[in-house]
Amino acid sequence: xxxxxxxxxxxxxxxxxxMGEVVRFIEQSDLRITAMKMIRMTKxxxxxxxxxHRGKHFFDSVTTFxxxxxxxxxxxxxxxxxxxxxxxxxxxxxxKAAPGTIRAKWGSSIEKNVVHGSDAPETALFEVRYFxxxxxxxxxKE
Numbered sequence: 001x002x003x004x005x006x007x008x009x010x011x012x013x014x015x016x017x018x019m020g021e022v023v024r025f026i027e028q029s030d031l032r033i034t035a036m037k038m039i040r041m042t043k044x045x046x047x048x049x050x051x052x053h054r055g056k057h058f059f060d061s062v063t064t065f066x067x068x069x070x071x072x073x074x075x076x077x078x079x080x081x082x083x084x085x086x087x088x089x090x091x092x093x094x095x096k097a098a099p100g101t102i103r104a105k106w107g108s109s110i111e112k113n114v115v116h117g118s119d120a121p122e123t124a125l126f127e128v129r130y131f132x133x134x135x136x137x138x139x140x141k142e
Contacts, residue, residue: 003081006127008116011069035075035137085117
């Protein structure tokens with residue numbers, strides 16, 4: 001089943017100058033990038049994006065981190081895109097991520113783990129719409 005998912009290259013990866021390598025990693029997979037832009041979230045925008053986690057112990061930390069520098073947000077499309085992207089990312093903890101995954105290669109902590117990905121179709125829909133209008137996504141228009 002063809003799906004869309006949101007991918008974010010986080011501020012730590014932009015700071016490490018490995019965002020091009022992450023994009024190359026995606027391009028060498030069976031997923032297509034159908035939208036991409038660089039943004040800098042405000043604290044309020046990060047809080048809106050992570051609203052589902054409001055009240056959890058990491059909420060302030062993650063929203064502060066995600067608003068600390070530029071990110072690259074992308075829409076990825078392909079067969080089972082959500083599961084494929086999550087597999088490519090690796091586990092949240094880079095120390096436990098499988099060799100060859102993005103987080104194992106470039107991540108340094110559970111929070112500074114280079115990338116974000118949607119975890120389910122419902123969250124993918126919310127997350128994609130949070131950053132992109134329908135007009136900005138090229139999937140199915142070629």
